[in-house]
Amino acid sequence: MIFVLIGFVNIIPDNKDVLISGCDTVVGHILAIELDKQGFNVFAGVHIPDNKTILKAKLSTRAKIFHLDITKEEDIDTVFELVQKKTNTLHGLINNARIITHGYIDWTPIELMRKIMNVNFFGHVATTKKVLTVADKKTSVSCTWNLRTPMNEGYADIVQNLWNELSNDIQERWGNGFLNSLITRGISSPIMKHPDDPKTVVRAV
Numbered sequence: 001m002i003f004v005l006i007g008f009v010n011i012i013p014d015n016k017d018v019l020i021s022g023c024d025t026v027v028g029h030i031l032a033i034e035l036d037k038q039g040f041n042v043f044a045g046v047h048i049p050d051n052k053t054i055l056k057a058k059l060s061t062r063a064k065i066f067h068l069d070i071t072k073e074e075d076i077d078t079v080f081e082l083v084q085k086k087t088n089t090l091h092g093l094i095n096n097a098r099i100i101t102h103g104y105i106d107w108t109p110i111e112l113m114r115k116i117m118n119v120n121f122f123g124h125v126a127t128t129k130k131v132l133t134v135a136d137k138k139t140s141v142s143c144t145w146n147l148r149t150p151m152n153e154g155y156a157d158i159v160q161n162l163w164n165e166l167s168n169d170i171q172e173r174w175g176n177g178f179l180n181s182l183i184t185r186g187i188s189s190p191i192m193k194h195p196d197d198p199k200t201v202v203r204a205v
Contacts, residue, residue, distance in 0.1 A: 017091055020043065022045065033058050090131055102158060
């Protein structure tokens with residue numbers, strides 16, 4: 001599920017609070033830094049402990065950085081309590097945490113499918129439902145799935161590496177012609193050719 005509820009323009013960021021998941025690298029990392037620079041109070045969730053230190057060095061003292069695994073209810077509850085202590089009106093929620101992979105159903109282990117759904121769907125739903133109680137009526141809720149990332153730029157290599165890991169019988173069943181067609185279609189798709197800039201989300205907030 002991909003959804004973006006666009007907020008209002010010309011927003012004064014002073015004392016407005018924004019929660020972002022998946023701030024370890026790339027889009028979430030950039031958004032946390034940019035919104036912090038603009039004067040928002042940023043709540044930044046990271047999944048890898050070392051990334052907390054890295055991000056902290058780039059943000060102001062206003063920002064709150066914490067571990068967040070959106071598939072764990074206790075993590076979401078802890079973050080909610082942190083936000084609730086700071087504000088009773090959350091201005092924006094950016095659901096950025098995600099797992100990205102490629103392939104067809106017989107390419108992908110069922111365990112990975114479950115993990116993808118838990119992170120990319122149920123985790124975002126759980127986070128959104130939890131923070132709605134402190135969200136004002138103008139709160140922007142954004143998913144950042146059509147933004148420029150290394151995935152867009154390295155799509156062919158990602159698919160080729162995935163193909164190389166498949167068993168011989170799966171490779172024979174699909175064939176190299178299909179692989180080449182898949183890569184060509186992917187590179188030519190609008191999402192890959194014209195991804196949105198991360199600042200699109202900044203403007204939405």
